[in-house]
Amino acid sequence: MNKKITIAIDGFSSTGKSTIAKLLAKKYNYIYVDTGAMYRAVSLFAKNNQLVGKDFLKKEELISCLANVSLSFKFNNEIGFAEMFLNDKNVEKEIRTLEISQLVSKVSTISEVRKKLVSEQQLMGVDSGIVMDGRDIGSVVFPNADLKLFMTASADKRATRRYKELIDRGDNVDFNEILFNVQERDRIDSTREDSPLLMTNDAIEFDNSDMGITEQFERICTLVESKIS
Numbered sequence: 001m002n003k004k005i006t007i008a009i010d011g012f013s014s015t016g017k018s019t020i021a022k023l024l025a026k027k028y029n030y031i032y033v034d035t036g037a038m039y040r041a042v043s044l045f046a047k048n049n050q051l052v053g054k055d056f057l058k059k060e061e062l063i064s065c066l067a068n069v070s071l072s073f074k075f076n077n078e079i080g081f082a083e084m085f086l087n088d089k090n091v092e093k094e095i096r097t098l099e100i101s102q103l104v105s106k107v108s109t110i111s112e113v114r115k116k117l118v119s120e121q122q123l124m125g126v127d128s129g130i131v132m133d134g135r136d137i138g139s140v141v142f143p144n145a146d147l148k149l150f151m152t153a154s155a156d157k158r159a160t161r162r163y164k165e166l167i168d169r170g171d172n173v174d175f176n177e178i179l180f181n182v183q184e185r186d187r188i189d190s191t192r193e194d195s196p197l198l199m200t201n202d203a204i205e206f207d208n209s210d211m212g213i214t215e216q217f218e219r220i221c222t223l224v225e226s227k228i229s
Helices: 017-028 035-048 059-068 098-107 111-124 137-141 157-170 175-192 213-228
Strands: 006-012 031-034 071-076 081-086 131-132 145-153 204-207
Touching: 006 017, 006 137, 017 031, 017 131, 017 145, 017 213, 031 035, 031 081, 031 111, 035 059, 035 071, 035 081, 035 098, 035 111, 035 131, 059 111, 098 175, 111 131, 111 137, 131 137, 137 145, 145 213, 157 175, 204 213
Parallel strands: 006 131, 006 145, 031 131, 145 204
Antiparallel strands: 071 081
């Protein structure tokens, strides 16, 4: 019988981490956790309470409100994956907007926010059999993960993917604004003091700039099989 392992997927925004993680979870019947959704949900909470905006962040006020933030994932059979709930409200659609994308890197720099979410994430993975994606999974959340992947792609390719995703959803967006957002998130994520985005020495770098989902998935499944067999 194959053993259950912990799979940590880190990398830059819009590299398809969540897509690959969902496919892996489905194939191996693992728990899937989208940590980015958790940070987005906190950012939505902060926006709705006028604690963050394009040009401001009320850090101390947000920290004092964190006890009022309750996050949970609830599986949706119709779409085949768990959706994000903030204080018992489904916010899956609200957290995927460009506006939240522009706020999440600000909110995620706050150490108290990261501490709260990392603690919750570690509890989710205590029994292995989990695939989790984010920015600090292999470095902070699960430093002893059995398999660590670091996803990357050119900023232009990532902005193009994000642009198509939002256009297909019916959003009115500008490509240059999305490209700027991708580059700015890279800068903030890589330079923040607390848990910056980085590739650990034992992670496998995966550049998917010119690779489709099917090819990526097949290659990664080979890596998973080598760990569980």
